[in-house]
Amino acid sequence: MRVHSFTDDALGDLDAVGLAEHLRAGKVSPLEVVDAAVARLGTVDDHLNAMAYTAVQRARSEARSVQPGSSFFAGVPTLVKDNVDVAGMPTRSGTDAWEPRPMRKDGDFAAMYLATGMVALGKSQLSEYGFSASAEHPRLGAVRTPWSTEHSAGASSSGSAALVAAGVVPIAHANDGGGSIRIPAAVNGLVGLKPTRGRLAQDKVFRDMPIRIVSDGVVTRSVRDTAAFYREAERIHRTLELPPIGDLTRPGKRRLRIALNTSGVGRGADAATKALTEQTAALLEDLGHTVTESDVPVGPSFADDFLLYWALLAQAMLAMGRPAHGRTWDRSRHDNLTLGLARHARRNLHRVPGAITRLKRAAAQAELYYERYDVALTPTLATETPKIGHLDPTQSFDVIMDKLLDWVAFTPWQNVTGAPAISLPLATTAGGLPQGMMFGAAPGHEALLIELAYELEEARPFARIQA
DSSP states (O other), X not given: OOOOOOOSSSSTTOOHHHHHHHHHTTSSOHHHHHHHHXXXXXXXXXXXXXXXXXXXXXXXXXXXXXXXXXXXXXXXXXXXXXXXXXXXXXXXXXXXXXXXXXXXXXXXXXXXHHTTSOEEEEEEOOSGGGOSSSOEETTTEEOEETTEEEEEOOSTTHHHHHHHHTTSOSEEEEEESSXXXXXXXXXXXXXXXXXXXXXXXXXXXXXTSSSOOOEEEEEESSHHHHHHHHHHHHHHSOOTTSOOOXXXXXXXXXXXXXXXXXXXXXXXXXHHHHHHHHHXXXXXXXXXXXXXXXXXXXOTTHHHHXXXXXXXXXXXXXXXXXXXXXXXXXXXXXXXXXXXXXXXXXXXXXXXXXXXXXXXXXXXXXXXXXXXXXXXXXXXXXXXXXXXXXXXXXXXXXXXXHHHHHHOSSSHHHHHHOOOEEEEEEEEXXXXXXXXXXXXXXXXXXXXXXXXXXXXXXXXXXXXXXX
């Protein structure tokens, strides 16, 4: 079943930039917009299960005090993913393993994000700690895509993506430690840019990782919304080590050297996804770009090393459980994927130093790769979106992990290298579901990806759920 909430109200079918323009012009008020978003949420979330925490009265109170035009996105409703701290809201990280309590202050990311003027309706659901590419918690339930509620809404930013795709809000926070901006963007027919490592402000828990694989960003329905968000974020938080993205409003003119890869990291795309990717490559060639088949430069141990590093993070989360959450924390309430990852880490601790060393070398390999190519094209995911239950975390760890590796074969490379990548909704499967195409570039080259995204959006307009 396909569900959405687009209707003739204060939100209409506007993207975030269009809504911001209406707010500044006084065509709608911030309170009208927030009320419309709350009403839309009420029509779809019983089907999607995308909200982790709802703060309606707080959002209405903030909307009453918003001065349209005081910042670019002033009054635009949004959601914050429930693994970063927002003052007055609990942070559950996709689990029910402890009794949540309101946070005393905003984390570094939320402080930057909300400084753009957006009004948070609450926090969106994710898979437990973001470890699975499908949010299907045994007690909190599964997050479903509005394109087909029988199917998963994708990786850990699934709640945000489902509600943007369904029309509840035009833009929402997402973050990505193995594909969790790009995967739900691909599944839900959205634009999802994972920025370069260090591009945006970030909470301490992510900054302190041995390899900073997590990047924060947004999911949107249009390229211009993504471009506008990074422009506004850059005015609040400027990283001097990276070239600025700037104000991008149109396609670039430069013709690019593009590497095509459908073989993935260890496991590649199925025949249908490969064909859709090759159709995208043909479109690029029609636009004057040069496309060459080329494998991603990763060693034979990359997939195993990334899995071990991912497992190390799970072990750390469990080790911090009682100190961070007190007596209410119950290890047994974690799902089989989290517990299995932690067990994998404990059994392979002797391999961790070597794995981290090899993963850190990937950045240098990527640097050499992007001397030969401007952009890399792959499918975002190796197969069509699975149905709810396929990645059910009550299955045995080995079964879940094998299925995850079959589906998520392309996104982790940029998390390790720190390079940017964007998923665009350029394809549709035979079953009528969105199939994202992913474009990667060298660190600091988000502007190149955004300009290419504008060109592709213009050449092949994105499918609309309400069509």
